[in-house]
C-alpha cells in the first residue's frame with residue numbers, strides 16, 4: 515500500500531506536519547466510508563524501508579455512526595504512516611497514529627485490500643479520552659497524546675541553523691524577509707532558550723536528514739499526497755527509550771507552491787508566507803497542532819485560508835507550548851536575518867558551512883537518493 519523510497523538508508527525516520535484548508539478537512543471527512551467509535555486492540559509497526567514505518571492497527575468497532583451497521587462488534591485493520599523501527603521513529607503530525615487500548619471516534623476510508631485508512635487528517639481520529647500537554651509532539655504520536663518523549667532540540671544544537679533553498683526561491687527574493695520574520699517570531703519569545711542562525715541560501719532542494727534545515731518552495735511535483743496541503747514540516751528525530759529520545763536531528767519546511775500561491779503583499783487569494791511559515795516553524799521546534807483547549811486563532815491551529823495573517827502572532831497556547839519545551843535563557847545574538855541573493859542561484863555555491871562534513875554528506879545524499887515517487891495514498895506517500 516505504501517511505496518518506499520527507491521533507496522533505503524540508515525538515516526533516522528521522520529516527523530511531518532502540515533497545514534491544510536478547512537475545506538480539505540471537511541471534504542475528506544465527508545467522503546469517509548465508515549464513521550464509528552472504535553477500540554484499538556492491537557498495533558503493529560510495519561517497516562517498509564529503513565526510513566519509513568507504517569502501522570497496522572486492529573480495532574473493534576463499538577458503534578457505527580455512518581456506514582454498514584453490521585460492522586458493529588467486528589474487527590477491522592487500519593493502516594497508516596507512522597511507527598518506530600529500532601531507535602528511530604516516525605511521526606506525521608496532522609496524520610494521526612492510533613494507540614493500543616485507546617478508543618476513538620474515527621472517520622475511515624476503505625482501501626482496496628479491505629483495510630481502512632484514516633480520513634480527514636487529525637479530525638478523522640479523535641481520541642475519546644484525550645490527554646495532552648500544550649501542543650507538543652511526542653515520539654509516539656501527534657498532539658501530545660500517548661506517553662512517548664516530547665520532540666525537542668537539544669541545547670547543543672543552538673543556535674539552530676536554517677537555510678533557504680535558493681533554486682526553489684529563485685526570483686522570489688521578497689520571501690526571504692518573510693521567512694526570517696517567521697523564525698524570529700519564535701526566538702523573540704521572552705524567557706526561552708531558542709536561537710536561530712540564518713545561514714543564507716543553499717543550492718539544495720532536498721528535504722533529507724542531511725544536517726541542513728531547509729525551507730523549500732516546492733514548485734513542481736508536490737509528492738506529499740493531498741494537494742490541499744499548503745505546507746509540511748518534516749522532522750527527523752531519535753526514537754526509543756534513551757534519554758535522547760525525541761531529540762530532533764533535522765527539520766525541513768516545504769511550501770506547496772504547486773497547488774497554492776504565496777504572497778508577501780496580501781495579494782487576494784494567496785497565502786501569506788509569514789503566516790504559513792510561522793506555523794511551520796512551530797513544527798520545526800517540535801510543536802504539534804492546536805487542539806484542546808482549541809483556539810482557532812492560535813498559530814499552531816492546523817487550518818489556514820488565503821490572506822490569513824493571524825498565525826504571524828503567537829497566542830497563549832503557542833507560548834505555553836514553546837515555553838514548556840524551551841523555558842530558560844539561552845544566549846542570543848544580534849539578529850541579522852538571511853543574506854543571500856536569491857536572484858542569482860550560483861552565488862549560493864558560497865553557502866555557509868558551519869556543519870562541516872554534514873554538509874558534504876547532504877550533497878552526497880542529494881545525488882544518492884531518488885525522489886519519493888508519488889502514488890495514491892490517503893494523504894501522503
Ligand SMILES: [Zn+2]
Nearest residue numbers: 531532533816
Ligand atoms: Zn501544521
